[in-house]
Amino acid sequence: MAIASINPATGELLEEFDALTDAEVESRLATAARVAVEYRGTDVAQRAHGLRSAADILDAEVDTLAGTMTAEMGKTLSASKAEIAKCAKGLRFYADHGADFLADEAADAGAVGASRAFHRYQPLGVVLAVMPWNFPLWQVIRFAAPSLMAGNVGLLKHASNVPRTALYLEDLFTRAGLPKGAFQTLLVSSSQIEAILQDSRVAAATLTGSEGAGRAVGRTAGEALKKVVLELGGSDPFVVLPSADLEKAAQTATTARCQNNGQSCIAAKRFIVHQDVYDDFIAKFVARMGEQKVGDPTDESTAVGPLATEQGRQDVIDLVDDAVAKGAEVLLGGTVPDGPGWFYPPTVIAGITEEMDLYAEEVFGPVAAVYKAADLDEAVRLANVTRFGLGSNVWTTDPDEIERCIDDFEAGQVFVNGMTTSYPELAFGGVKDSGHGRELTRHGMHEFCNLKTVWVG
Numbered sequence: 001m002a003i004a005s006i007n008p009a010t011g012e013l014l015e016e017f018d019a020l021t022d023a024e025v026e027s028r029l030a031t032a033a034r035v036a037v038e039y040r041g042t043d044v045a046q047r048a049h050g051l052r053s054a055a056d057i058l059d060a061e062v063d064t065l066a067g068t069m070t071a072e073m074g075k076t077l078s079a080s081k082a083e084i085a086k087c088a089k090g091l092r093f094y095a096d097h098g099a100d101f102l103a104d105e106a107a108d109a110g111a112v113g114a115s116r117a118f119h120r121y122q123p124l125g126v127v128l129a130v131m132p133w134n135f136p137l138w139q140v141i142r143f144a145a146p147s148l149m150a151g152n153v154g155l156l157k158h159a160s161n162v163p164r165t166a167l168y169l170e171d172l173f174t175r176a177g178l179p180k181g182a183f184q185t186l187l188v189s190s191s192q193i194e195a196i197l198q199d200s201r202v203a204a205a206t207l208t209g210s211e212g213a214g215r216a217v218g219r220t221a222g223e224a225l226k227k228v229v230l231e232l233g234g235s236d237p238f239v240v241l242p243s244a245d246l247e248k249a250a251q252t253a254t255t256a257r258c259q260n261n262g263q264s265c266i267a268a269k270r271f272i273v274h275q276d277v278y279d280d281f282i283a284k285f286v287a288r289m290g291e292q293k294v295g296d297p298t299d300e301s302t303a304v305g306p307l308a309t310e311q312g313r314q315d316v317i318d319l320v321d322d323a324v325a326k327g328a329e330v331l332l333g334g335t336v337p338d339g340p341g342w343f344y345p346p347t348v349i350a351g352i353t354e355e356m357d358l359y360a361e362e363v364f365g366p367v368a369a370v371y372k373a374a375d376l377d378e379a380v381r382l383a384n385v386t387r388f389g390l391g392s393n394v395w396t397t398d399p400d401e402i403e404r405c406i407d408d409f410e411a412g413q414v415f416v417n418g419m420t421t422s423y424p425e426l427a428f429g430g431v432k433d434s435g436h437g438r439e440l441t442r443h444g445m446h447e448f449c450n451l452k453t454v455w456v457g
């Protein structure tokens with residue numbers, strides 16, 4: 001796939017970039033390895049200062065940067081601005097808490113016959129990040145802030161459709177005062193990743209993206225015995241039980257499904273509704289979904305912009321067509337609008353059965369699959385039926401039902417009477433085919449640290 005910015009709202013090619021040559025990749029790897037030695041010796045206050053400066057730059061440049069992001073991948077301008085604000089918050093979070101997260105942890109010296117025993121967190125070195133286009137700034141900052149704060153240096157292989165944002169990120173950290181080379185963007189194709197990851201100067205990798213990409217990077221990292229964090233797809237359940245506030249649940253379900261034009265790994269995708277409130281909830285949900293204005297992502301009144309790529313939209317069309325051909329019922333949407341751009345309308349589909357691809361696959365577009373559950377047992381079974389296990393949501397006021405869902409949902413995260421959202425203050429990641437490892441909080445920072453055990457006799 002060419003490395004190019006193409007406006008998804010119009011299909012217009014904005015700019016094309018050449019991939020780095022092997023010699024250019026070599027030179028950047030050499031820089032990363034050299035700077036890693038220097039950077040690990042910097043003190044945490046200096047690193048925190050760099051992260052705060054990066055946050056200040058984001059605040060100052062929010063309008064132009066939001067325009068770049070929206071033009072490259074189609075999220076609404078207001079969503080781009082919110083993402084940038086979230087990144088500034090994430091940078092400041094690690095600047096504020098990094099020293100605490102990295103502090104030595106005392107162990108019971110007496111129990112191990114030592115005069116002193118403790119654990120120290122040290123950087124691993126060069127970390128390769130393979131990142132997706134859907135949150136083109138946040139997914140990178142989510143890795144970069146804790147990793148740079150811990151004293152690692154970063155190499156970014158971003159998705160091929162967001163090169164302008166990718167280049168901005170390298171520039172951001174350099175202008176923020178980090179040593180030149182502490183964070184580098186590699187404009188390379190996916191086929192160049194394997195050799196980069198195998199290179200002995202790269203210590204570890206983190207990938208957010210598709211299951212296929214995750215398996216490929218996981219295989220290479222495994223073969224090379226390198227640490228890897230994988231944050232892959234999701235087909236999150238949104239369970240609605242009889243005691244729920246149905247109006248609020250329908251509103252939140254709509255936001256959860258349509259956020260980022262329907263392209264989020266933690267978007268609720270399967271809506272599992274207790275039979276006693278099914279008709280009522282579905283009527284409210286279809287009404288809310290139908291109110292979402294689809295159109296120009298730079299228009300403030302637009303709720304749902306285009307899908308990011310032509311192929312992405314085709315994948316959604318194929319999943320919906322397959323379900324309809326096998327008997328599913330379209331309650332809303334399902335028809336591609338005429339005109340330029342890769343738009344797809346908010347869509348609600350019922351009657352999904354196991355034979356349909358929609359039953360098992362992640363839909364990366366504003367398509368909600370609704371299921372009727374006879375009782376809580378069936379709701380939990382349907383919630384867990386997918387091979388994914390990223391986020392999950394349940395709506396109920398019954399304490400026993402809440403406990404049951406917290407315990408039994410096979411997911412990295414459970415949100416009760418809300419929608420799955422990432423915060424620097426909460427650990428983020430999945431189980432099953434949604435990947436492994438955690439991002440954010442102290443846990444995300446520690447993923448790329450050598451936890452060194454120290455015993456002093």
Ligand SMILES: O=CCCCC(=O)O
Pocket residue numbers: 134135138263264265266421422
């Ligand atoms: O595709 C993954 C979306 C993650 C969004 C977030 O971290 O908020």
